Amino acid sequence: MTRRARTGYYTAEKPRVEVIPMIDIMMFLLVFFVVISLKMIAGTGVDMELPGSKTTKEIKTSTITVGVTRDSNIVVDGNTVTQEALTEKLVELKQDQQISVIIAGDKEVPLQTLIRVMDSVRGAGINSVGIAATAESQAAETN
Numbered sequence: 137m138t139r140r141a142r143t144g145y146y147t148a149e150k151p152r153v154e155v156i157p158m159i160d161i162m163m164f165l166l167v168f169f170v171v172i173s174l175k176m177i178a179g180t181g182v183d184m185e186l187p188g189s190k191t192t193k194e195i196k197t198s199t200i201t202v203g204v205t206r207d208s209n210i211v212v213d214g215n216t217v218t219q220e221a222l223t224e225k226l227v228e229l230k231q232d233q234q235i236s237v238i239i240a241g242d243k244e245v246p247l248q249t250l251i252r253v254m255d256s257v258r259g260a261g262i263n264s265v266g267i268a269a270t271a272e273s274q275a276a277e278t279n
Contacts, residue, residue, distance in 0.1 A: 199235035200226070201268070202257070206242045208249045219256045226260035236264035 202222065203211035210217050212225060229235050237257045241250050250267070257265050 199233070199237070200229065201238045201240055202253060204239065204241035204245050204249055204253055206244045208245060210253060219252060222253070223256045223260045226257060226262055230261060234264075235262060236266070237262055238266045238268050240268035 200212065205211060210219065210222055212222060217225065226235070226237070239250060239253055239257070241253075254265055
């Protein structure tokens with residue numbers, strides 16, 4: 137049973153910084169942000185449930201993703217915009233380069249709302265438009 141010898145009555149031991157609890161907290165935060173970001177549509181920052189399709193294809197490049205929420209709000213780069221502002225933004229982007237647009241609408245969004253967004257995209261002179269969907273599994277195919 138050894139004790140550290142103090143040099144005086146009022147002297148304290150040197151404090152230590154414990155690193156292990158900080159590493160645990162950082163790992164928890166990392167996992168939290170990864171899980172949250174996987175549920176969001178790329179480019180919109182909005183959590184939505186996409187409709188399913190049996191014939192989905194992966195698109196390698198997309199210049200801009202336009203999200204349409206359940207409330208029929210149009211979201212671009214995490215900001216809610218109007219149809220007119222969407223058309224203006226797309227016209228500006230089109231002047232710089234050739235762009236393609238993916239419309240990511242929640243599966244509860246009315247078809248008429250998606251058609252209006254598509255009209256805004258085509259009104260900006262962009263003909264390369266796709267609609268985001270999730271691939272349905274083979275198990276759902278048998279039901």
